[in-house]
Amino acid sequence: MHRLRTCAARLRPLTANQKAQNFSQQRPVAAQRTFQPIRCYTAPVAAEPFLNGTSSNYVEEMYLSWLENPKSVHKSWDVFFRNANAGAPPGAAYQSPLGMTVASLPQAMVGAQPNVEKLVEDHLAVQSLIRAYQIRGHHVAQLDPLGIMDADLDSSVPSDIITSSDKLDLTVFKDRLSILTVGESDCKSHFRDSSKDWETGFYGLDESDLDKVFRLPTTTFIGGAESALPLKEIIRRLEMAYCQHIGVEFMFINDLDQCQWIREKFEKPGVMQFTLEEKRTLLARMVRSTRFEEFLQRKWSSEKRFGLEGCESLIPALKTIIDKSSANGVENVIMGMPHRGRLNVLANVIRKELEQIFCQFDSKLEAADEGSGDVKYHLGMYHRRINRVTDRNITLSLMANPSHLEAVDPVVQGKTKAEQFYCGDTDGNRVMSILMHGDAAFAGQGVVYETFHLSDLPSYTTHGTVHVVVNNQIGFTTDPRMARSSPYPTDVARVVNAPIFHVNADDPEAVMYVCNVAAEWRATFHKDVVVDLVGYRRMGHNEMDEPMFTQPLMYKQIKKQKGVLLKYAEKLIAEGAVTRQEYEEEIAKYDKICEEAHARSKDEKILHIKHWLDSPWPGFFTLDGQPKSMSSPSTGLTEEELAHIGQVASSVPVEDFTIHGGLSRILKSRGEMIKNRTVDWALGEYMAFGSLLKEGTHVRLSGQDVERGTFSHRHHVLHDQNVDKRTCIPMNHVSPNQAPYTVCNSSLSEYGVLGFELGFAMASPNALVLWEAQFGDFHNTAQCIIDQFICPGQAKWVRQNGIVLLLPHGMEGMGPEHSSARPERFLQMCNDDPDVMPKLSEDFAIQQLMDCNWIVVNCSNPGNYFHVLRRQILQPFRKPLIVFTPKSLLRHPEAKSNFDVMLPGTQFLRLIPEEGTASQNPEGVKRIVFCTGKVYYELTKERKTHGMEDTVAIARVEQLSPFPFDLVKAETEKYPNADLVWCQEEHKNQGYYDYVKPRMRTTIQRSKPVWYAGREPAAAPATGNKKAHLVELKRFLDTAFDLDAFKGQV
């Protein structure tokens, strides 16, 4: 290789000037170019002029062949390489080979041209031509079934493709023209006017070259068994491979093997052949897909259903991908999709019973369980069945998704990763994902890009996703030209080197072919691939919309468009693959199935949302879907367990591993703490994770820089200072039979990564899955996942999820950024009623947890953090947990916990009452200050300064939601003479006040006011001025301890 490079480098003797000239010459923009390549070189000044940028690839290839076997290349090249290898200077390597006269060359190769130099140039030209088709052929492929749009938004034709060949001989392409004219459409022709006079083409080839035979480079497979072909045939085959109904975009892929693999799939003569059986199956699938939509349209013509008409080949496309993947060993396919064609996919791909789908159109259907309904377009489902083609078991699931387009993408990936993880499928051979997209959303939504960037990261890869774009060339009412700045909606996939197969959706065989290749690509390379189904949308955005308001011409064309099923059926009937009678019988058969299911659907009176679960958790609930018990087990650990995990956390468990000196000190101080039976924040977390792992629960912590921890407190991954990339994760050395621990620095994404972790947490209830924001305020770039999935997931989709969000929060004078994790937002979305005092039964605490939509906590010490993490897994149901985590408290000398609060029998404290002097003489207490989180330490310090330990009690609300009504009640009742203050460091319109105040008032039956001590209302979360920060702090602390502060106020 090195030799090749040096030789190739020497084989590029062009000066910078010449290069610039060549480059600009090669880039005429539109088809109507005026460029004429300058071809009268005056050797040897131009050195080897054929060695310009593009042809050097060809030369390299020739060189490689020559290295293997000098006889494999033309004699002229043999001489040239020998001279070049012997060190001939630029311009001198080429010689007319000894003994090689024009007469000795085959006539067909030389034609009328006596000049060998011309021969070389022509070969190079042909090589460039082949390459041009490979790179740009898709721009002229006939992808739009309507024939009015350019799938790449560009009507010009690359001048290095057709402009040269159409000048060569238009008759060659007569066949092609007829193939490409789709249906009755007035298909745009990209051919130039044939009556135009002959002129020299882009490559300097002329008509007389058409019959000349050219040697084919190894980077093409168009020859099949032939190693040389006449130019005419070369062009014809390239046109067949790249410019018909499939546009293959792949030449940006950096890996040569992958490029070769794709070339072979599309270039090899005869690849697109199907057996009779395959064609008939394809027709049957098209019948199902089309007649399903027609059935719905007939029965519920005034209902929205976001039909698939115009892109019906999606169904056979998906089925082909699934069949092929199943044949390759895949047993579990997890799918995500938007609205378009969802019902059809449920019916004909996942095979949900038709009556279950049809009954959703009945408005009188009653819900049997919780869940917001909305089954038709949003709920998911899960089905295990036999794949009829492969006769193997396959589980198909479609994930529930919100309206927010593309939001489900990372969730599907996370779920897929988890399924792979739990079944030990390290290469994605058994579990895979398929994502469907709309063209506008795929191009427009940033989460698509974020998801693509997860695709090759070790802790996030699902080993290849097949993406299918239902490209109906419109987004609601918006034309593609207004919807994206890239040629195709799929260009985002190029960033990860995913091949993109554009295909005319009105050619079901072409669709089937690319889907087969896509599935095979995934099985071979374990990388993403995109199928871009270019179709149209026969109706409006939904069936009630009038598309002619905004797309009159397109819809005039659509109205004329014959349906794809009919076109394909006619083709097969004409071919004799099927008779008209058989076709009609197939239709009648499926219509009957639909009618019978429709009749049965009328008996469905009750909608069971739980029948639409995408991720069942077998064994976790009772058969009725209820928690198996309603007790909260102790979350404490024995002294030995704590000591053991502490020891793991403070040592390096592998031999000959040199850690950084600073880290040695950290581990040493951890050891000291353990000796003293205390934990800081990092150790508290260690105890929780380590013990859960030991008990068999998988723990996965993901987020930006989580391995070390943003604040350098965690250090879960140790790095050998002497050996590059050698790492050690002590948490995986807690116990021999422990569950694995995954800790992974994520890409710099919140939306994508949080979605991914949510999906991971969906797969199984027996894992503690945590996502940590670098700073709490960054969660807002993932707001969609929080608002659409985490907060309402159970209410909308009867699906629990135990994901944990760790959100660093606290006003520490760091300015408006990085200070607030926006607790007010999370609290505002809690479903507990502020005005109703709940019944305080014995199991109040657990019942409250069971009823809530999520749990919001702000722990003031590591012991409580330890407990709440363990409770998350030990409680008998799953709820999302939002934890506001500290920054300065990570190292605060007082923010430590003793082993005593973590021993068996101890548990998470929802409220930590006053335990100091004030609690000894409650009657004498004048004020009780309620607070949460870090401000507690500021309050106790200030109380000491003011000498008010016996007059002011301070209580910490650790679990903000569900609100500990019972404990707040007990604490307020204990101090009958005290006024009540809520103190927070956040601004008044932020933080917890608006959530806490009405609930406290409800608790005390509005008998007293709840005063506020905290920062004034503000737009920004914090001041950027350190001094102002301290002044504000002092001001509200003074208020908290001024017993007269609220006098006279009502």
Ligand SMILES: Cc1ncc(C[n+]2csc(CCOP(=O)(O)OP(=O)(O)O)c2C)c(N)n1
């Ligand atoms: C994030 C988001 N923004 C806006 C919308 C509103 N919306 C629903 S469908 C749609 C057009 C989608 O176009 P496309 O992705 O091409 O899918 P199609 O409907 O054409 O199948 C829009 C803008 C949405 N659902 N989600």
Ligand SMILES: [Mg+2]
């Ligand atoms: Mg669209």
